[in-house]
Amino acid sequence: MIRLEHVSKVYKTSTRPALQDVSVGVDKGEFVFLIGASGSGKSTFLRLLLREEVPSRGRVYVANFDVARMARRRVPRLRQSIGCVFQDFRLLNNKTVHENVAFALEVIGKPRNTIRKVVPEVLELVGLEGKSARMPHELSGGEQQRVAIARAFVNRPLMLLADEPTGNLDPDTSQDIMLLLERINRTGTTVLMATHDHSIVDSMRRRVVELDLGQVVRDDSRGVYGVGR
Numbered sequence: 564m565i566r567l568e569h570v571s572k573v574y575k576t577s578t579r580p581a582l583q584d585v586s587v588g589v590d591k592g593e594f595v596f597l598i599g600a601s602g603s604g605k606s607t608f609l610r611l612l613l614r615e616e617v618p619s620r621g622r623v624y625v626a627n628f629d630v631a632r633m634a635r636r637r638v639p640r641l642r643q644s645i646g647c648v649f650q651d652f653r654l655l656n657n658k659t660v661h662e663n664v665a666f667a668l669e670v671i672g673k674p675r676n677t678i679r680k681v682v683p684e685v686l687e688l689v690g691l692e693g694k695s696a697r698m699p700h701e702l703s704g705g706e707q708q709r710v711a712i713a714r715a716f717v718n719r720p721l722m723l724l725a726d727e728p729t730g731n732l733d734p735d736t737s738q739d740i741m742l743l744l745e746r747i748n749r750t751g752t753t754v755l756m757a758t759h760d761h762s763i764v765d766s767m768r769r770r771v772v773e774l775d776l777g778q779v780v781r782d783d784s785r786g787v788y789g790v791g792r
């Protein structure tokens with residue numbers, strides 16, 4: 564599903580590589596934590612998968628896309644197969660919950676009757692049935708993140724990328740969000756989550772890929788956050 568082969572990334576304005584000779588494969592349906600100190604390269608890793616950046620060296624594959632080399636006009640198709648969730652939710656504040664999720668389908672040209680059918684289904688999946696008419700500011704942080712996850716998942720992407728999705732949430736709410744990401748993973752969706760949250764990584768016992776100064780220093784199949792460190 565994801566394959567990085569000997570990927571290095573050096574940003575123009577930086578001397579030290581953000582990623583250095585990184586080779587990682589993630590199979591369809593896996594749940595993987597990407598961990599590492601601030602500046603270790605986690606966001607760069609995710610941005611390469613979305614073709615928001617291109618590697619300085621090496622190859623990046625996502626599903627059947629040769630991400631770094633594909634024509635620019637095919638990039639929207641790549642991005643449609645990847646759902647994204649962020650620490651700061653990134654909802655449209657002037658739209659309701661329903662409209663936020665529906666918008667993700669409108670922009671890719673889904674017919675209105677499909678949208679009317681699938682939006683309530685996905686809102687139920689994330690536990691927000693009954694809140695579809697609320698505005699984002701009328702929701703708790705955890706609920707806002709559920710809307711963001713619904714929006715990322717409504718198109719049934721092959722993969723969900725989550726960049727610190729629990730970074731703004733308290734521990735209990737974070738656990739609820741993790742249960743939701745696990746549920747989405749059980750539908751067969753590959754989940755790759757960048758995080759600093761020790762307790763979540765330790766409680767889930769999933770695969771852990773650790774970056775340090777742009778290099779993979781650990782890849783454990785049922786890892787914890789800080790083994791031996």
Ligand SMILES: Nc1ncnc2c1ncn2[C@@H]1O[C@H](COP(=O)(O)OP(=O)(O)OP(=O)(O)O)[C@@H](O)[C@H]1O
Binds near residue numbers: 577581603
């Ligand atoms: N657009 C950019 N231009 C120049 N340097 C960058 C750029 N983006 C990131 N970097 C540098 O690349 C390195 C890796 O950054 P990256 O954002 O990938 O780390 P991170 O692990 O996601 O950090 P954090 O946990 O703080 O988000 C850092 O040294 C950072 O300063």
